[in-house]
Amino acid sequence: MSIYCALKVPEGCRALGLQHYRSHSVAKAAPNLAFVPASPPPDAVEVEALQRFVSHSQRLLVMTGAGISTESGIPDYRSEGVGLYARTDRRPIQHAEFVRSASARQRYWARNFVGWPQFSSHQPNAAHLALRNWEKLGKLHWLVTQNVDALHIKAGSQRVMELHGCTHRVLCLGCGEQTPRSELQKHFEALNPTWRAEAHGIAPDGDVFLTEEQVHNFRVPACSKCGGILKPDVTFFGDTVSREKVDFVHKRLAESDSMLVAGSSLQVYSGYRFALAAHEKKLPIVIINIGPTRSDHFASMKLNSRCGELLPLIVPR
Ligand SMILES: [Zn+2]
Numbered sequence: 001m002s003i004y005c006a007l008k009v010p011e012g013c014r015a016l017g018l019q020h021y022r023s024h025s026v027a028k029a030a031p032n033l034a035f036v037p038a039s040p041p042p043d044a045v046e047v048e049a050l051q052r053f054v055s056h057s058q059r060l061l062v063m064t065g066a067g068i069s070t071e072s073g074i075p076d077y078r079s080e081g082v083g084l085y086a087r088t089d090r091r092p093i094q095h096a097e098f099v100r101s102a103s104a105r106q107r108y109w110a111r112n113f114v115g116w117p118q119f120s121s122h123q124p125n126a127a128h129l130a131l132r133n134w135e136k137l138g139k140l141h142w143l144v145t146q147n148v149d150a151l152h153i154k155a156g157s158q159r160v161m162e163l164h165g166c167t168h169r170v171l172c173l174g175c176g177e178q179t180p181r182s183e184l185q186k187h188f189e190a191l192n193p194t195w196r197a198e199a200h201g202i203a204p205d206g207d208v209f210l211t212e213e214q215v216h217n218f219r220v221p222a223c224s225k226c227g228g229i230l231k232p233d234v235t236f237f238g239d240t241v242s243r244e245k246v247d248f249v250h251k252r253l254a255e256s257d258s259m260l261v262a263g264s265s266l267q268v269y270s271g272y273r274f275a276l277a278a279h280e281k282k283l284p285i286v287i288i289n290i291g292p293t294r295s296d297h298f299a300s301m302k303l304n305s306r307c308g309e310l311l312p313l314i315v316p317r
Contacts, residue, residue: 032073059141061256065264095239110218124155127307139316142252165234174228266294
């Protein structure tokens, strides 16, 4: 079984030092709405329709995107007004640039080093916990997430495929060794004892804003085994999701009888293709997302509410 297999991911993340949060302490925390677009409260008729959809589903595949984590205080890229693209002209690093350029890697890791303590401390919200409960009660066949923040794993979900990887793991591009991101943080601190910079504005992947001057003296370690390039175990923009992961999700989709998309505009093809596949299989598709998505026209139902407000209202039966 491959290291990318979804069944391995939760175990891997536990081994990498992720701790599950106690659900009641998280569920009671007020959502952080700074990065959540304005939306109307859930409509009673819509909630009833969603309840019927979930009740009729025997093998439900759920796909989540950045919109489910905005209530945990992590901004998304595309939301109108509050997403990273709307607030700034910063764009995420491209895969080819990271691999090609040592200075790009230095800049990336310096920013990531500064942002890590805050980014890694984000907690799952009521939506993550609701999906964890659906899984526990046998309602959820599989959870596919486009997010790299580990919040489903922190919530305790186990049947999870992290389509774009996870920022809590580091991958060596030379030998394929996977190591915990928390270990790399200690390595950075040891290599840069006098280096100081302040984080200004955090991005969906933990990136922050620093000047060129600030990153100039930041030292980045190589793989301790082979001297290779260390990269977060995430799919950067411009890279593709492995064939193995895509096939895995298609197989889970083939076993499913319905699909729920939560918090994704489906603008990125790596996630959109599964909604398309579900549509081709004539599965009922429900989308919960504030703002339009690429699949609204073929969804059975579209709800413009916050996932953290809506999902806990549904009784998985
Ligand atoms: Zn290596």
